[in-house]
Amino acid sequence: MMKERGGRRLIKLSLLAGLLAACHETGETRAVQATAAVDTNALDFGEVPVGEWREKVVRLRNVGYVPFHALEALKLGDNPSYEVSFDGDARLMPGEEKLVKVRFHPLAEGGSESSFQVRTDASSGKEHTVRVMGQGAPLTVRMEPEVLDFETLEVDSERVLRLTIINPVDLPLSVEVKGEAAAAFSAENITVPPLATYQLETKYFPRDLGQMRAQVEVRPCAACTPTVAGLTGRSVASAFEFDPAPVPFDSIPVHETTRSFTRARNITWRPVTIQALNTSDPAFTPLNAMTATEVKPGEVVQLPMQFAARFSGPNTGKLTVGYQSDKPRTAEVALDARGGRPTLAVAPLALDFGELPAGGKVGKTIRITNAGTTGNLYFRGVKATGNVEHFSVDVIQRGKAPQPWKPGSAWPALEAEDLPIAPGTDALDLTVYYEPKAPGAWRASLVLVSDDLFNPERTILLTGSARETGACVFTLKPQPEMDFGNLEPGRGAVLGFRFDNAGRAECAVKDIHISNDAGGAFTMPGGKIVGGVVPFDTAFSAMVSFRPPAAGDYVGELKLTVNDPANPTVTLPLRGTSRASCLVAAPAFVDFGPIRYDCATTPRRTLVSNQCATPVSVTETRIGAGTSDQYQLLSPLTLPRTLAPGEGFELEFSYARNVLGQHYSPFFVKEQAEPTPLMIPLLAETNHEGLQLDRFIQGTDSQLDVLFVVSNTTTMQDFQARLKAAMPGWLERARQAGVDVRIGVTSTGLSTRSPACANATAGGDAGRLVPADGSLPRTLSSSSATAAQGVQANIDALGLCHNLVQGLETMRQGLSSPLATSADDPRTPLPNDGNLGFLRATARLAVVVVSDEDDHSGFDPESYVQFLQALKGTGMAHRSQMYALVPTDARCTTAGGPGTRFSTVAQRTGGAVDSICQSDYGPFLDNLLQRAGGPQADFPLTAMPNGLAEMSVRVGGTTVGVDKWTYDTKHNTLVFKDGAVPVTGQTIEVRYRSVCAAP
Known part of the structure; x- marks a missing residue:
């Protein structure tokens, strides 16, 4: 039927055309023709995102007077981005129009062209070609969120998040992960369907540390510009970030403790659970266990820590936090501490001025040092209580330079301007004066103040008495x-x-x-x-x-x-x-020097001359008012005397030397024209005659007094244990060698250490044999079957609580008055805490120091050398030695560096030094037994004899003939012959006249 209707239309149009042709002329025929027209020959779509559609129309019009049919619209070419739609075989009446629809659907970015043809059956304008063009633009795909943040997670762990992709077009979208850290991110390899919404699973699995970035790229075509969603994440070694890090601890003295803390913040996206806290160094201790503590993302927990300084200098460690995350993990933070903070050290801690006449005055010196190793200690002043009116202090001295007190401060409370004391040999000296105003016994406490964080004050006991005179x-x-x-x-x-x-x-x-x-x-x-x-x-x-x-x-x-x-x-x-004077003396003074009563003097001379260019007249010479009449001019002059330029005269003086002491007299030479005479000093000193008496006490070859001076600081546990372990074997060897050993133990603690030390002396034994309260026997003999156990118990009584090693001073205090000569120390409230009975006059003495750091007594080691050498009396220096087990090298960790002060005293007194780090102290202690054998046959003299004619030797009060001894000139030593060596306890006296000094 469609065909039939079309045929009928064609027939009708043909008949109409014939009739028109028959009825009109040529011009009239054109007027009734069918005419088709389009409104454009080109159609431009502009930019259209890939995958989207855009539509435009072309208008086909009947501009004639008769109808025609629009037959079809045909796309020319094979460009798939364009579509043309048109309802063909449409009859257009004159004046009517028909729309030709053109759609642009770009499949790629960039320019795109094509054309189409519109065909009609009109007489005019049967075919029209229309050019079409457009630009494919990037497609924007909606993705949520725009940035996918995986936050922070531990390395080698993963997290998955979803990204929503909304495809707005009818093309499928490809998805890729790209970027500098693309390897850490991954997504399923998918295509997003047309016009779909898709949940894309994206995973972050870092294997390296740091901030990482990548992106998800979505595009509708391979060459298309992608739409990007950011991917970001941070990879960390552990879930915890510590603040502060490293964990700082105060710089403290060795043997002290201090606290600090760090805050641990969970910086990851997931909650974690703390399982355990551990440190790499036992000097650092966590104060809270924190076991099974959950820490949410972003939550902060505080981790308190304690540091106990075990040696000087930097000390670092690690705190390890064990925790459960995606699996068992650990986090570490550095611990930064330093031993050796400035420490106030003072010696001595007691000054006994003895007895003075009322109105007298005497001074003694306290040395103040810094026992730390890092940074200055600052001395701030003194304060005193008690009978302060009888005591006073001078200005502080640094070497010979005085350091004045702060203006406005007055005794008994004096302030200093924060005087620095560097570690090492730097020191301040404070002279304390005893100036009794009235008879009686006087006592005061002097407190030295510093910025020492832990022990800012040290107290010195001042005692003295006064008599009427x-x-x-x-x-x-x-x-x-x-x-x-x-x-x-x-x-x-x-x-x-x-x-x-x-x-x-x-x-x-x-x-x-x-x-x-x-x-x-x-x-x-x-x-x-x-x-x-x-x-x-x-x-x-x-x-x-x-x-x-x-x-x-x-x-x-x-x-x-x-x-x-x-x-x-x-x-x-x-x-x-x-x-200015014309007279000059050369030499400018006459000095006879020190001369003994029994030694001859040689006259001394000086030349007085005229140094001017004109003559001068000397009118007077005289010995002026001096301290004595010991000088005499041996060359009298005839005065007045004129001296030509350069001319002079010699003056010769003698010295009588019959009055002890120093003598000073001025000698005046008067020139007539000068108002004041030239002065020539006359100087000399008369000393006692050189009759020497050297006394010795013969010791025994089988007696040895041993004072162990053992550090009682917090780091000595292992070393005290080694000393205890050596005792049984060493004492047994002493018994086998027939050496009677008497043993006492004291600590290196000079000042109290309360409350850290809970024993009777609060750690400040100050030379007293331990235990000072007498709870155990304090002096032990090797002859006792329980001697080893007794010594071990006394070493235990020392404790491990002190913070300051002052062993040289505790040794001196323990071996000198009043401790060595009294059953009770009168300066302390403890009864019967003196050391009387420990020292035997005939026994050798060995002081054995055991310390894992050096001494901080302050005074020069030579003063302690001289003390030990003089302890047994004149000529007996070799019977007292110090032995030192102290740090000598780096074979083990000790509280301080090399024990140079202890070593110096040991070496200077003929003892021995070895490392405290050795595992067995027995061989070192055997040195003491070897020195205790054999009676002394040689005795060094204190001066050089003036021949042997006036030398006599007495042993036990009886003169010994010259056939029993010899004199060793090379060593200035009296040597007894075999068979004549004095026996134990005998007194040896050597009388002789010493050599006069050369005049």
Whole structure:
């Protein structure tokens, strides 16, 4: 039927056309033709995202006067991005239009062209070709979220998140993961269906540390611009971030403890559970176990820590936090601590000034040091309680430089300007004066204050007594003044004064100083004299120097105080002039030096000459007022005497040497034209005659007193255990060798350490044998069957609680008065805590120090050497030695570095030094037994004999013939022959005249 209807239309159109042709001329025929037209020859779609559709229309119009049929619209070419739709075989009446629909559906980005043809049966415009074009633009795909943040997780763990992809077009979308860290991210290899919403599972599985980024790329075609969703994540070694890190600890002294903390924050996305806390070094201790503690994401937990300094210098470690995450894991944080913080060390801790006459004055020195190794200690002052009116302190001295107290502060509370004390040999010296105002026993406590964090104060016990005495009767020379005459500018000279006790009572003299120094022109070369006691018929002398800074006349004053209530203050005027002079003496002084009563003197000379270009006249020479009349001019002059330029005369002096002491006299030479005479100092000192008496006590070859000075600090546990382990075998070897060993133990603790030390002395044994409370026998003999167990128990009694090693000072305190000579220490409340009975006069002495760090007693080691050498008496220095088990190398970790102070004393006294790190102390202790054998046959003399004619030897009070001994000139030693060696306990006396010094 469709065909039939079409045929009928064609027939009708043909008939109409024929009729029109028959009825009209040519021009009229055109007027009734069917004419088709389109509204455009080109269609531009512009930019259209790939996969989207855009539609445009082309209008086909009948612009003639007769209808026509639109037959079809055909796309030309094979471009699939375009579609043309048109209802063909449509009759268009004149003036009507037909729409041709064109759709653009780009399948790729970039330009796209095609064309189509519209065909009609019109007489005019049967075919129209329309060009179409468009631009494929990037497609934006909606993805949620725009950035997929996996947050933070541990390395080698994973997290999966979903990304929503909404496909807005009828094309499938390909999905890929790309970017610099794409290997850490993964997604299923999928295609998103057309017009679908898809949940894409994306996984982050990092194998490296750090912040990582990648992206999911979605595109509708292989060459299309992708739509990107960001992927980000951070990989960390552990779930915890620590703040602070490293964990800081205060710089503290060795043996002290301090606390710190760190905050552990869970920086990952998942909750974790702490299982355990461990440290790499036992010096660091977690204070909370934290077991089974869950920590949520972002949550912070505090981890408190404690550090116990076991050695000086940097100390680092690690805190390991074991926790459960996706699997068992650990987190670590560095621990940063440092032992060796500044520590106040003071020695001694008690000053006993003995007895003085009321009004006297004496001083003793306290040394203040820094026992730390890192940073300065700052000394801040002193304060005192008790009978403070009888005591005082001088300014602090650093070497010879005084450090004044803070202005406005006064005794008994003096402040310092934070005086720094560096670790090592740096020290401050504080002189404490005892100046009793009245008879009686006086006692005070002096407290030294510093910035030591843990022990800022140390207390020194001050004791002394005073007796009543009569008024001092004395003479002071020279009188009426000390006259230095004239010295050329730039020159100086020394004279002196002499104080004689001319009465029957003792004189207490003090505060001897230059009270007026005339602008620094007058000084005392030996420094001011604190004071002392001058017994009846004795004297003392001291120098005064005059060194004028410029030409002129100078007046000064020397002042001293004596125990004369009516006239306590004594002054001596000082006078001197400095002007150019024609006279000069060479040498400028006459010095006889020290001379003995029994040694001859040689006259001394000086030449006085005229150094001017014109003659001068010498009108007077004389010995002025000095301290004595010991000098005599042996070359009298005829005066006046004229000296031509360069001419001079020699002066010769003798010295009588019949009055003990130092002697100073000025010799004046007057030139007529000069107002003040030239002064030439005459100087000499007379000493006792050289009759020597050396005394010795013969020791025994089978007696040995051993004082163990063992550190009681917190790091000594292993070393004390090694010493205890050596005791049984060593004492057994002593018994087999027939050596009677007497043993005492004390600690290196000089000051108390309360409350850390809970024993009777609070760790401050201060030389007392332990245990000071007598709860165990304190002196033990090797002859006892339980000696080893007793020594071991006493080592245990030392404890492990102290923080300051001052073993040299505790040794000195333990072996000297009052401890060594008293059953009770009068300075302490504990009864019967003296060391009486430990030292035997005839036994050798060995002091054995066991310490894992060096000594901090402050005073020079030489002072302790001299103490030990003098302990057994003159000539017996070799019978007292120190032995030291101290750090010598790095074979084990110790609280401090090499024990150089202990080692110095041990080596200087003939002892031995070895490492505290050795496992067996027995062989080292055997050295002591070897030194205890054999009686002493050789005795070194203290001076050089003047031949043997006046030498005599007595043993036990009986003179020994010269056939029993010899004199070793090379070693200056008296040597007993075989069979004549004194026996144990016998006293040896050697009398001889010593050699006079060369004149």
